[in-house]
Amino acid sequence: MNWEQLLSLKRFGDTEKRERAQQDETRLGFDVDFDRIIFSSAFRSLQDKTQVIPLSETDFVHTRLTHSLEVSVVGRSIGRRVGMALLERHPNLVNLGYTFNDFGAIVAAASLTHDIGNPPFGHSGEKAIGEYFKRGNGLKFKDQLTDKEYQDLIDFEGNANGFKILTETREGVSGGLRLSYATLGAFMKYPKESLPKKPTKHIVDKKYGFFQSEKDAFLDVVDDLGLKQKSTTNDVSYYRHPLAYLVEAADDICYTIIDLEDGINLGLIEEEFALEYLIKLVKNTIDTKKYHSLKHTKDRVSYLRALAINTLINEAVDIFLANEEAILKGDFEKSLLDKCKYEAQINDIIKISVTKIYKSNDVVEKEVAGYKIIADLLDVFVNALNNTYNDNASNYDTLLLNVLPNEYKAPTENLYNRIMKTCSYVSIMSDSYAIRLHKKINGNLI
Numbered sequence: 193m194n195w196e197q198l199l200s201l202k203r204f205g206d207t208e209k210r211e212r213a214q215q216d217e218t219r220l221g222f223d224v225d226f227d228r229i230i231f232s233s234a235f236r237s238l239q240d241k242t243q244v245i246p247l248s249e250t251d252f253v254h255t256r257l258t259h260s261l262e263v264s265v266v267g268r269s270i271g272r273r274v275g276m277a278l279l280e281r282h283p284n285l286v287n288l289g290y291t292f293n294d295f296g297a298i299v300a301a302a303s304l305t306h307d308i309g310n311p312p313f314g315h316s317g318e319k320a321i322g323e324y325f326k327r328g329n330g331l332k333f334k335d336q337l338t339d340k341e342y343q344d345l346i347d348f349e350g351n352a353n354g355f356k357i358l359t360e361t362r363e364g365v366s367g368g369l370r371l372s373y374a375t376l377g378a379f380m381k382y383p384k385e386s387l388p389k390k391p392t393k394h395i396v397d398k399k400y401g402f403f404q405s406e407k408d409a410f411l412d413v414v415d416d417l418g419l420k421q422k423s424t425t426n427d428v429s430y431y432r433h434p435l436a437y438l439v440e441a442a443d444d445i446c447y448t449i450i451d452l453e454d455g456i457n458l459g460l461i462e463e464e465f466a467l468e469y470l471i472k473l474v475k476n477t478i479d480t481k482k483y484h485s486l487k488h489t490k491d492r493v494s495y496l497r498a499l500a501i502n503t504l505i506n507e508a509v510d511i512f513l514a515n516e517e518a519i520l521k522g523d524f525e526k527s528l529l530d531k532c533k534y535e536a537q538i539n540d541i542i543k544i545s546v547t548k549i550y551k552s553n554d555v556v557e558k559e560v561a562g563y564k565i566i567a568d569l570l571d572v573f574v575n576a577l578n579n580t581y582n583d584n585a586s587n588y589d590t591l592l593l594n595v596l597p598n599e600y601k602a603p604t605e606n607l608y609n610r611i612m613k614t615c616s617y618v619s620i621m622s623d624s625y626a627i628r629l630h631k632k633i634n635g636n637l638i
Contacts, residue, residue: 193520195282197418198433199290199298200374204359204367204409213289222297225375226264229304232369233620234357235260238307240622242314242558243451254454256307259446264303266505267442271299273509274438278516295435301371302378302439309354311619312626313562320566321348321615329571333611341608343386344403345615351382353619355402356612359409362599367409377417377433381440383410384422384429394525396422396432405612420522431522434512441508441528444538448529449500452541455549456493463489465544466496472537474499507532565630566618572633573614581610595629 201210201221215221229235238257254262275295279286311317324330325345334342344352358376359368382401390397402410407428414430423429452469455461471478477499486492511528518524529538549555573596576589581604585593593601600617604610621629631637 193418193420193431193434193522195278195285196288197416198374198377198435199285199294200372200377200416202373202416203370204361204412205370211289212294215289220294220297221372222294222301222375225301225369225371226297226304228369228371229301229308232308234308235304237620237622240624241307241310241312242317242623243447243454254450256310259450260304260307262450263306263439263442263446264300266445266501267303267439268296268300270438270442270505270508270512271435272296273505274512277509277513281516298372298374298378299435299438299442301375302435303442305354305358305375305379306381306439306443307350307354309352309357309619310350311348311353311566312621312623313559313566315350316559316562317566317619318348318350320563321570321618322346323563324567324570328567330574330611333607336607338404338608340385340387341404343389345611347386347389347400348615348619349382349386349399349401350619351380351399351401352386352403352406353616355380355410356406356616357620359406359413360616361409373413373416374433374435376413377419378435378439380410380413380433381436383414383419383432385427388427391429394422395527396429403612405609422522432519434516434519437512437519437524437528438508441504441512444527444529445501445504445508448538448541448545449497449504451545451549453493453497455545457490458549460552461544461548463493466493469537469541469544470496470500473503473534477503504529504532504534504538507534562623562626565626568630568633569618569621569626570614573617574611577610577614578607581605592633 199212201212201215210221235257238260239255241256243254243256243259272292272295275292278295279290279292311321313320322345325333325342330345337345355376357368358371358379361367380401382396382399384396384400385402385404385407386400411428417433419430419433421429422431452461452466456463456466474496483492483495486495508528511531512519515524529535572592576585576592579585579589580593596617600613604613618626
């Protein structure tokens with residue numbers, strides 16, 4: 193893989209190459225990506241989607257939206273620092289007009305979208321959709337779908353759904369948000385289809401990154417970027433765009449440190465744990481006098497959080513630059529933070545977060561409710577679309593279709609596409625909207 197190709201400014205539908213040197217410096221193409229994402233309805237819905245604590249009534253707990261904004265800020269810093277070093281290593285990029293800000297803008301935009309495909313109720317929402325087709329009423333469709341189509345459903349993946357949202361062509365809208373291919377490449381952490389499942393221990397095989405419905409769009413992007421093909425069979429699998437490692441690192445840094453901060457602020461984790469677990473990350477930068485002058489838990493934890501994030505940013509940059517050649521060849525098999533000297537401390541933080549936060553009664557109870565809500569919504573809307581397509585729609589089915597936004601109403605001929613359309617509709621819902629709609633379809637108008 194080579195950087196000139198990886199930094200492609202191409203957008204869906206372009207017939208001519210976009211040259212970096214010809215870009216408007218006041219509103220660069222990669223900056224346009226960021227703007228389009230911010231103004232999209234899919235991004236706005238993240239303001240009411242679970243990050244850690246579902247339906248929290250406090251004002252300081254992160255949602256998917258605030259988390260995504262923070263990941264974007266961290267990603268921009270990592271991208272800029274990496275970009276400065278890469279321009280020294282590859283002066284041809286400077287001659288083509290690229291700057292270190294380009295790297296920051298690409299990583300920032302991709303980071304902004306990293307959770308855009310996640311359903312309501314956190315990661316349990318993905319599992320709830322998968323369970324509906326694996327063990328619920330959706331199991332009846334298995335024999336009518338290809339193996340890969342069915343795998344898309346039973347392993348419903350937020351990353352693949354995000355690629356769908358960003359690239360899907362619908363009536364009057366071609367190419368989704370029409371982001372630059374460099375940003376789409378940096379977004380794709382798992383550039384493969386759903387089968388074969390986890391064929392190797394390489395990080396790119398951990399999950400999958402596109403549905404069968406977006407296969408053509410995916411192939412167009414990877415071909416333009418020159419991503420290195422991984423699969424030696426007809427199965428579609430590629431190595432990552434190098435900047436995807438930076439997006440992943442920004443996300444890992446934020447959820448590791450900030451989820452812990454949320455847990456402490458909620459009283460789920462004692463403050464002493466913050467010092468015990470974070471001090472090893474910040475021991476070289478902490479100002480103990482300043483730390484002890486802070487009188488409130490929230491301020492002390494905030495101070496430690498800022499230092500810890502900066503420490504891990506430095507680590508991510510150093511590891512990426514030390515392994516640039518291996519990354520470009522596809523030989524770097526782990527995430528950046530899995531290679532850092534603070535791996536043990538990070539694992540300790542994640543372990544305490546799992547025990548004290550992710551498995552707390554409040555979280556688990558709301559996730560259980562989310563399973564039921566998502567299964568019921570899928571059931572009524574999949575049936576309504578299928579019955580309408582088969583000219584067997586009841587009056588109730590017709591009423592349900594009137595609830596759907598126009599882009600989801602028309603029942604397409606292909607069963608897989610009808611089902612994916614319903615999954616896409618449910619996944620774009622915010623937590624609160626899914627709850628309200630579920631109440632209404634169950635006859636509760638209050």
